Every structure is written in structure tokens, then in C-alpha cells.
Amino acid sequence: MNSQVIIVGAGAAGLMCAISAAQNGKQVMVLDHANKAGKKILMSGGGRCNFTNMFTEPDNYLSENEHFCKSALSRYTQWDFMAMVDKHGIPYHEKTLGQLFCDNKSSDILNMLLTECEQAGVEIRLDHAIEAVEKVEDHFELIVNGQPATCESLVIATGGLSIPTLGATGFGYDLARQFGLKVLDTSAGLVPFTITDQLKNWCTELSGTAIDCVVSCNGQSFKEAFLFTHRGLSGPAMLQISSYWKPGDSITINLLPNESALDWLQQAQADRPNTELKTLLADQFTKKVAALMCQDWFESRALKTYNEPQLKDIARQLEAWVVTPSGTEGYRTAEVTLGGVDTDEVSSKTFEAKKVPGLYFIGEVLDVTGHLGGFNFQWAWASGYCCGQAL
Numbered sequence: 001m002n003s004q005v006i007i008v009g010a011g012a013a014g015l016m017c018a019i020s021a022a023q024n025g026k027q028v029m030v031l032d033h034a035n036k037a038g039k040k041i042l043m044s045g046g047g048r049c050n051f052t053n054m055f056t057e058p059d060n061y062l063s064e065n066e067h068f069c070k071s072a073l074s075r076y077t078q079w080d081f082m083a084m085v086d087k088h089g090i091p092y093h094e095k096t097l098g099q100l101f102c103d104n105k106s107s108d109i110l111n112m113l114l115t116e117c118e119q120a121g122v123e124i125r126l127d128h129a130i131e132a133v134e135k136v137e138d139h140f141e142l143i144v145n146g147q148p149a150t151c152e153s154l155v156i157a158t159g160g161l162s163i164p165t166l167g168a169t170g171f172g173y174d175l176a177r178q179f180g181l182k183v184l185d186t187s188a189g190l191v192p193f194t195i196t197d198q199l200k201n202w203c204t205e206l207s208g209t210a211i212d213c214v215v216s217c218n219g220q221s222f223k224e225a226f227l228f229t230h231r232g233l234s235g236p237a238m239l240q241i242s243s244y245w246k247p248g249d250s251i252t253i254n255l256l257p258n259e260s261a262l263d264w265l266q267q268a269q270a271d272r273p274n275t276e277l278k279t280l281l282a283d284q285f286t287k288k289v290a291a292l293m294c295q296d297w298f299e300s301r302a303l304k305t306y307n308e309p310q311l312k313d314i315a316r317q318l319e320a321w322v323v324t325p326s327g328t329e330g331y332r333t334a335e336v337t338l339g340g341v342d343t344d345e346v347s348s349k350t351f352e353a354k355k356v357p358g359l360y361f362i363g364e365v366l367d368v369t370g371h372l373g374g375f376n377f378q379w380a381w382a383s384g385y386c387c388g389q390a391l
């Protein structure tokens with residue numbers, strides 16, 4: 001098994017890198033221990049793959065080095081990927097906030113990548129586990145399924161730790177450490193929060209209820225919906241903020257993201273003085289939500305009976321509900337892994353390890369993590385494409 005380039009990981013970044021390198025005239029072999037390529041692509045976006053975001057910017061990414069992602073994102077943009085999708089006649093639509101989803105199935109995107117690989121002459125070998133890697137002079141020697149393999153360039157595209165049942169492993173981090181590269185601590189990102197304290201009964205009673213909000217934590221805010229679940233809090237707003245949350249932190253939820261709570265209460269007091277607070281809240285949220293608010297937070301009376309400071313207290317609670325999650329659901333359900341191979345170890349132009357010529361890291365294995373909304377795939381495409389061009 002010899003190839004000019006071996007790419008480990010037939011996921012989003014690995015397949016894109018293979019296409020880019022092979023189109024650039026390289027002989028490319030992709031190895032994956034899983035029995036199928038691109039399992040996360042197939043699972044993504046609820047089966048419709050949110051394959052990019054029209055508003056992709058470096059600000060949509062978390063990394064110790066916020067500048068690292070800029071070069072690749074500008075050299076292979078969302079418009080470049082959309083051009084490939086268009087070339088293959090794949091129908092798609094914007095769902096919300098620039099998020100592009102397939103009209104049909106995620107397999108449209110995977111099949112597009114596999115077709116491009118085939119046309120460019122990429123060899124993909126599944127069910128291939130890499131048992132050892134060594135650098136010998138100017139090439140790499142691998143043991144793959146008990147057999148020797150060699151390559152001039154070795155690209156690690158093994159992703160993060162999220163969802164082990166989809167084939168995720170720490171291979172990329174272990175290999176980076178083996179070659180003396182720094183790996184930053186990892187944690188689950190884009191992941192639901194678990195709740196075990198007195199809020200637990202809210203989660204049980206309101207499971208399935210979604211509310212629009214602005215959620216904030218550690219200086220970052222997202223205006224999206226959140227969802228109560230039996231285990232805790234989920235939905236886009238919570239997944240987004242989970243990437244900024246550390247154990248022990250509180251999050252602040254504004255339940256009236258589109259207006260001033262005090263203005264709303266004062267207007268209601270003027271318009272409907274005899275209405276009970278509980279009824280007003282039920283109109284805004286749901287009966288069940290209002291019942292819990294009036295059980296745990298507010299005394300419900302006719303609106304005309306509240307004085308200004310009391311209305312201000314109610315407004316403050318609605319606009320700045322402080323919740324301290326007990327934890328997250330972890331890698332089992334996380335969409336991404338925060339942290340990873342330190343970007344200081346890698347060129348932002350070529351993705352080659354500065355200390356190990358010929359060794360490359362792309363995609364989620366690096367310490368670059370996108371927000372929810374197609375940004376993680378865009379990073380996989382951009383880093384994969386740019387690395388492929390540099391090989």
C-alpha cells in the first residue's frame with residue numbers, strides 16, 4: 001500500500017482534501033476505520049446536511065488563535081462550495097440565518113464528494129485501521145490492518161471525539177502528541193445542557209416546549225430558540241452557548257428577546273388592568289410556562305395591583321433568568337469537539353505541522369470549532385481544500 005498522499009479519515013475534510021489534491025495531480029489514498037465514508041455528513045442537519053452558511057466569517061469560530069481560520073476561509077469560501085453543489089444539480093434552500101440545507105437528503109452531499117473523488121482518481125479504503133505511524137527520513141511508514149504502507153505526505157482528518165458510535169476516536173490527538181505537537185484540552189461543544197437542581201421539574205413538565213430567547217454566557221450571546229427536554233435544556237440557543245460555557249458557569253436567558261419587558265408589562269397594565277399576571281404570561285408563553293413562573297417566581301394578581309418596583313422585578317426576572325446547568329450531555333450527543341491540535345503547531349496556509357514536514361492536520365481535529373449553522377462543514381471544506389492544494 002504505497003501512495004504519494006495518505007489521508008486518514010474519509011469524513012468531510014478528508015474527502016475534500018482528497019479531491020483537491022488529486023485534481024492537483026497527486027496520487028491519493030484515503031483510509032478510514034469505519035465501514036462507510038462520511039457518516040457524520042449523513043447524520044448531519046437532521047438528515048438534510050446543513051452544508052454551509054452564506055454568512056460565514058472568522059467570527060463564527062472558536063479557537064485559541066482567532067486569526068488561524070481566516071486564510072483558509074478566504075481562499076475556499078461558502079460560494080466555492082455552493083458552486084460545487086450547483087454543478088452537481090443538488091437542490092437546496094436557506095432554512096434560516098444563512099443556513100443552507102439539502103432539499104432532499106444529506107446523501108446528496110456525500111455522493112457528490114464520492115463522485116468527485118472517483119473522477120479525480122482517489123482510492124478510498126474503508127475498514128482500514130491505522131496501527132502505527134513512523135516518520136523515516138522524508139517519508140512515513142504505517143501499519144494498516146497489519147500491512148505496511150508508505151507515503152510522502154500524511155494528512156490527519158480524523159475529526160473530534162463527538163459521537164463515538166459514528167466512528168470518532170482520539171487518533172488525531174494521539175498522533176499529534178506522538179510527534180511532539182501540543183494538543184489543547186478538548187471538551188464537548190454544541191451540546192445540550194443537563195439540569196439536576198430545582199429546575200428539573202420545569203424540564204420534566206415543559207419537555208418539548210420551545211421559547212425564543214437571547215442566551216448569554218462569558219460575553220457571548222445568541223438570539224435563537226431553546227427547548228426544554230426531559231434531561232435539561234437544548235435547542236439552537238443552548239447548543240450555541242454551550243461552546244462558551246465551562247462547568248460551574250451560569251447562563252442568562254432573556255425570555256423577551258424582541259422587546260423591553262418593562263415596556264411590555266406597563267403597556268399591559270394600562271390596556272388590561274384587571275387581567276391577572278398569570279393570564280398575561282400565558283398569552284406570551286404557554287399556560288404551563290406561566291403556571292410554573294407563578295409557582296416559583298411571581299405572585300399572580302391583577303396587573304393594576306403591581307407598583308413600579310414590582311413590575312421592574314418581574315421584568316428583570318424575565319429578561320435575565322439565571323440558570324446554572326449541572327453539566328452537558330458530553331461527547332455522546334455533542335455535534336463538535338472544542339480544543340484539539342494547537343493551531344500554533346500548523347501552518348494556516350498549508351496545514352503542515354511546522355515541526356514535522358509532510359504531516360498535515362485538517363478539519364475538526366484542529367482547535368477550530370464553528371458555531372451551529374453549517375460553519376463546521378465550511379471549515380472542513382476550506383481546510384481540506386487548501387491543504388489539498390498545498391500537497
Ligand SMILES: Cc1cc2nc3c(=O)[nH]c(=O)nc-3n(C[C@H](O)[C@H](O)[C@H](O)COP(=O)(O)OP(=O)(O)OC[C@H]3O[C@@H](n4cnc5c(N)ncnc54)[C@H](O)[C@@H]3O)c2cc1C
Pocket residue numbers: 008009010011012013014031032033034037038039040041043044045046049050051052128129130157158159160162163166167168169170171334335336362363364365373374375376377378380
Ligand atoms: C449529529 C451531528 C450533526 C451535525 N450536523 C452538522 C451540520 O448540519 N452542519 C455542520 O456544519 N456541521 C455539523 N456537524 C459537525 C460536522 O459533522 C463536523 O464538524 C465535521 O464532520 C468535521 O469534519 P472532519 O472531516 O474533520 O471529521 P469527521 O467528519 O468526523 O470525519 C472523521 C473521519 O475519520 C474517521 N476516523 C476517526 N478515527 C479514525 C481512526 N483511528 N482511523 C481511521 N479513521 C478514523 C472517522 O470514521 C470519520 O470518517 C454535525 C455533527 C454531528 C455529530
